[in-house]
């Protein structure tokens with residue numbers, strides 16, 4: 160029904176630049192052409208693209224220097240100017256319809272995860288931030304991935320117990336300190352999971368500090384396997 164309703168809705172322009180489009184839920188060819196899709200070869204832990212095939216099991220320098228708390232992360236896009244604009248439209252630009260496109264890209268990027276029948280867990284916002292923004296973009300993305308993969312998105316399993324400052328402008332160490340202890344799990348989480356794996360859903364992975372803090376809370380609660388899917392991830396020049 161959602162699809163039908165969208166057909167008759169006022170056709171929105173390109174999700175990033177606003178250029179008129181024939182189909183809703185799309186980007187214009189120019190914006191689409193500026194997306195950088197992440198594909199193999201990549202670091203099996205962090206999903207960072209490799210310029211050349213390094214052989215099975217070869218890890219990125221980041222994964223070796225600073226092993227993540229979670230098991231694997233995958234992202235659909237390199238976080239470049241276009242990805243930044245896309246996320247901004249989704250979060251602040253009243254373009255929640257873009258969750259359909261973003262969820263589709265994320266469902267493709269996380270294809271290795273879905274066969275394991277995990278539970279999708281959106282990274283929560285603190286209630287105060289959610290009240291300001293009216294919605295959590297990660298919930299929209301998780302719902303969309305769920306619609307495409309048939310997997311359930313679980314709300315309330317993970318809570319943000321500390322109101323942290325925005326990560327924007329903080330260095331890697333400061334980001335990790337900022338989100339340390341920010342998450343708590345609900346007391347009956349393990350029961351609700353019933354042995355299923357968890358895939359954390361977030362819009363952007365920058366240093367991985369938020370995903371690591373969320374994964375640490377889940378690990379402490381006894382969750383064995385935690386993966387991360389994001390729309391975009393920061394890839395440093397030269398990686």
Ligand SMILES: [Zn+2]
Nearest residue numbers: 173176187190
């Ligand atoms: Zn455009």
